[in-house]
Amino acid sequence: MAQEPRIDVALTLREGGAEPTRDELAELAGSLKPEVWFSTPLSSAEPAAAGREPDFTWDLVGAPYKGQAATGKAAVYLANSKFGIKRPFIFADGFNYGESDLPGLFAYFNQPYILGKAGFFDQLLSQGIDVIVLGFTERHTHIQANAEVAISAIQRTIAERVSRDPLTVGGVSMGGIITRYALAKMESDNADHETATYLSYDSPHNGAWIPLILQQMAYFFEDFTPAGPDGVKQADLIRSPAAQQLLWAWVENSKYSGPVATASELRKEFLADLARLGNFPRRPRLLGVSNGRRDGVGRPLPAGEVAFDWQALVASATARFQADKGEKKAIGGMHLGLAMRRSTTTEVPALDGAPGGTLDSFGKVADALKAKIAEEYRSGAFVPSVSAAALAFDPVKWDVNLNLSITDADLERGHLDEVAFDDDNTEHSHISVGLIDWIVERITG
Known part of the structure; x- marks a missing residue:
């Protein structure tokens, strides 16, 4: 044995x-x-990336988890301030200690990553998509607790949206796990999240x-x-x-x-909670990107x-x-x-x-x-890469070849509908031309 x-x-x-x-x-x-x-900590090399102030900010409180309610904030950037929220994209912060730095998160993902081209968020805004950057007071607390904050953000977005356009919801790193859990829980609770697309950005679906x-x-x-x-x-x-x-x-x-x-009871408990919710939301299209290579190198x-x-x-x-x-x-x-x-x-x-x-x-x-x-x-x-791509393997046993050259057949057996990989093994959360272009094409298309 x-x-x-x-x-x-x-x-x-x-x-x-x-x-x-x-x-x-x-x-x-x-x-x-x-x-x-x-x-x-995420930071932008380009100070100009942080130049835009949000149109408004929400204070958020999640439903209690284990007797305590987590809190957070969302910074809302409107594509057109005259019209309000029409085509919302909620993007959640990831694994770190303490409170989210929303201006820093916006600046990092909006930095120009190629000469002559707008940053990620500016590209979305220019095509009529409203960007809602979601952060947490305690990024280091239970994922389930911050998922309740994400649910609060989704509900607030639906309540203030002035159109019937569906939401895009996701996040970077653990933010992708938080929103994955939030959407799955809303479906389990028969609450309509009105989300058509889910996106994870180098999120450790099977562990980090x-x-x-x-x-x-x-x-x-x-x-x-x-x-x-x-x-x-x-x-x-x-x-x-x-x-x-x-x-x-x-x-x-x-x-x-x-x-x-299996050293932590909290991980076992979290994995059991995810399994009870069906592991992934079933209604949205599930997208993911990995900062790692797919060829096993x-x-x-x-x-x-x-x-x-x-x-x-x-x-x-x-x-x-x-x-x-x-x-x-x-x-x-x-x-x-x-x-x-x-x-x-x-x-x-x-x-x-x-x-x-x-x-x-x-x-x-x-x-x-x-x-x-x-x-x-x-x-x-x-x-x-095998974790960011959410391939089908046991998240406790890790019965997977880490150096697997990931084929389309492997992805079809996995949990996500589409996955993009970086050209090299780059820094976690790295802004890659190929990844951002891939995301923009699918969100705006």
């Missing part, structure tokens, strides 16, 4: 070591950056990946890192409900040994090899790229004073080099530790 994917952590004492002094700990704390690890060794480091060094604004700590995103629900493999602390694909990251090796006076950290399955394969370790961790994984695939939208996760952690890392080692897969 095949073993389930798991992690094992050896807790040992460092030979010849000593507990660090107060001064040594203070020096270590001073060298670590006070920031939330793995956050991915942040290397397990890097998750462990976030926890391990957190107590020695100054808290950021409002007392936020570096592991707050990785321990958040959103991360637990989104990541295929997750660990709860730096000492955890056990299964990784990933990033040339050597599985099991060292990505960075950091040595300080009282601490150290070694991160290896995820090994390809096998039993008790080394993924790295860390120490502080006498405490040491040495981690291995069993039957975890080499996800870092998989085709897909990338995240500079190794680079972010190396920078936080002030460790040296080769430029080509900074980024690995975050949303594998």
Whole structure:
């Protein structure tokens, strides 16, 4: 019987070591950056992309989930301010920590991505489509809670629309999962979402990946890192409900040994809720784009090899790229004073080099530790192409070839009606000419 994917952590004492002094700990704390690890703020390289102010903004409150109501905002940009909302396109923010930056989100997706051509949102506006950018007060909370905020936005849009044109609804990254859940729930509740097209932009339909060794480091060094604004700590995103629900493999602390694909009850609960709702909405046309390639060619990251090796006076950290399955394969370790961790994984695939939208996760952690890392080692897969394309495979077992050359037949067996892929494995949420042109053609056609 095949073993389930798991992690094992050896807790040992460092030979010849000593507990660090107060001064040594203070020096270590001073060298670590006070920031939330793995956050991915979107920003535009072109300040002019943010030049337009929304016509109006809505404050949104979702129906309570587990006794608490999530909140958010929507910024409404009208194609023609004289006519009001006629052809609405709701686009939701994705995975991150804290409150959405709606001006930043609009600016990022509206930046000119090719000389002489308008940005994505400006193209839609020029063709009579009203753009509604949806954000959340706590992007890191439960997906189900923020889906209620998305439902509120859909209902508000329908109520204020001055035409009978159907909606287009979707989002980037986790925003595509939030709106997928929202539309499916409305159908389950017999509520008419009046949506003809759903769009996901590099959304992890079957899960995302942040290397397990890097998750462990976030926890391990957190107590020695100054808290950021409002007392936020570096592991707050990785321990958040959103991360637990989104990541295929997750660990709860730096000492955890056990299964990784079912480590969080929140992910199991979320997948069960999705299945109860039918997994995807049935009425809209389902579109998706991936920042990864479809031909099975990933990033040339050597599985099991060292990505960075950091040595300080009282601490150290070694991160290896995820090994390809096998039993008790080394993924790295860390120490502080006498405490040491040495981690291995069993039957975890080499996800870092998989085709897909990338995240500079190794680079972010190396920078936080002030460790040296080769430029080509900074980024690995975050949303594998097979996940963004919503191929038909088990989101817990991940019984899929990560390096699959995705055929039209594979897509036909999947959950989306149409999928577009990037020409290369680009940064997660990257604005690609091919992807944007493909989306515009289908939304405006």
